[in-house]
Amino acid sequence: MAKIAIYGAGGVGGYFGGRLAEAGHDVTFIARGEHLTALQRDGLKVTSIAGDFTVAPVNATPLPSEVGPVDYVIVAVKAWQVAEAAEAMHPMLGQDTLVVPLENGVEAADHLARIIGRQHVIGGLCGILAWREAPGHIRHAGVDPFIRIGELDKHPSERVQQLKAILDGANGVSAEVVDDIHVAIWSKFLFICAMSGIGSITRAPIGVTRALPDTRQVIEDILSEIYQVARAKGIALPSNAITRAMAFIDSLPEKSTASMQRDIMQGLPSELDAQNGAVVRLGIEYSVDTPVNRVIHAALLPQEMHARGVEAGPSH
Template sequence: MRFVIMGSGGVGGYFGARLAEAGEDVTFIARGEHLAAMRERGLRVSSIKGDVALGKVKATDDPATLGEVDCVIVAVKAWQVREAAESIRPLVGPDTLVLPLENGVEAADILADVLGEAPVLEGLCGILAWREAPGHIRHAGVDPFIRFGERDNHSSARTARLKDVFDRVHGVSAEIPDDIRVAQWSKFLFICAMSGIGSITRAPIGVSRQLPETRALIQAMLEEIDQVARGHGVAFPADAVARAMQFIDAMPAESTSSMQRNIMAGEPSELESQNGAVVRLGRSVGVATPVHALVYAALLPQELAARGELPAAG
């Protein structure tokens, strides 16, 4: 299959590199120093599942030059999805799949709003990875997985074909869940709580999960997300919160979320698409989310400053 990776950081860089390693036709969309490094030296992945060194890769900053492809993997930050959707229009033909791998639960809705329902799948991934340097991805934790499916959960030949491709890729576990919304919200459950606690404490998960005070906050955030999900008709199992806490407890002690790393670096983050989304989605179904509201409010001034949108002090 012919793939385009829209967003070539930790997530896109890792999964794109694994696809290319397996012999798939992969083009990376990148910019700046990262693009220059890939054009000059290729792409390197340092991974707990085995390193990848691609001496030569296809990379560009202009999707319009590529023509229609089989699959676009959208791996930009959540707040960049609408802009990414507009830029990949030339890649999307009648048989193209568009697979979002963002942390939130709203990316597919945004993509479908721009591109139409037909090409868009629901998707998610699990990995602890980041761009360590231009042309270099570091995968430090979590056995990488990818889960996807049709938005209405029906079985299809196109998703089966995509899974067949990923099944031949080293270092990636692929699954088509029975209920993609449950899978998506299950991932959102733990990553949003982990992002929130890490961003307000500035501590790795190994610290915040063991202190009784911060562990109680994690528990409260998980319970709020659980209630919001159920309010939106997500068929969570009864032990969803317990499973999420087990996953958090199994994370490497030094783990941090990408949102936390962005916030600590003074960069724009996924605050609006994670803790902010819990507040907004909770309000829409009458579910109170006081802990997420506090986290969101506490981080909002820094988020606005990082975006150059902080109002002048009065």
């Protein structure tokens, strides 16, 4: 039995943490607000296309200091909350604690490594269409859930294999150790950033935007810009990466929306800076033009600033 902390109990953390708890591991959720209250009072309810289940009672707390050292920390907060989580998780870090980020962006592992030490961090990503339906209730609506992990320096390691075995032992979870975790992270970033960007500016589900020729072209343009930035950064994406990303987008349920899109449509702070904003930022750093991502980022920035309580002043 492993001792595991799930930092963030939304769709990703709630589903995978729930499955690990269901498998008998000592799982503690770091959560807050009404969701925390519901978890502590009623346990965790997961409605899933892979089979509904409930975990009760649930270990949940807002304070990492109440948890103590754990074997693994799975970081499942929004990308813009990673640095804050890294600063707060120190009480949960023992000498051999392994920290795995499952964020949508491409910078989470670097943020964690800078704050808690690179020796604690491996690369990770997940695939799942899930969200918090209500306090204490997660809905998994699409995609067979998977987690991919790997050492940041790409070397094979026993600790990664041990984590894979733990994940594989949970129902409704598939785990894979990849040779180059950076390629895997950017491959996911391709489709999730394109899906987030087009969904956020159109407010339409992917079934609509992939079917209309004009919006489909925008999706392909977003993918092309991300691919060019990744290659300029030295990420060895395969030549068919765009085709594969588009095929995955075409395979999604018609009503699928990205979490960034849902946050923006609800007027909440979003991962705009970590997704389309990151493409623009890294494009500047590596001298790659990213006009489509730049327009998407600029078009959504006023609402993002408002959601964060930041008011833009006049430019001179």
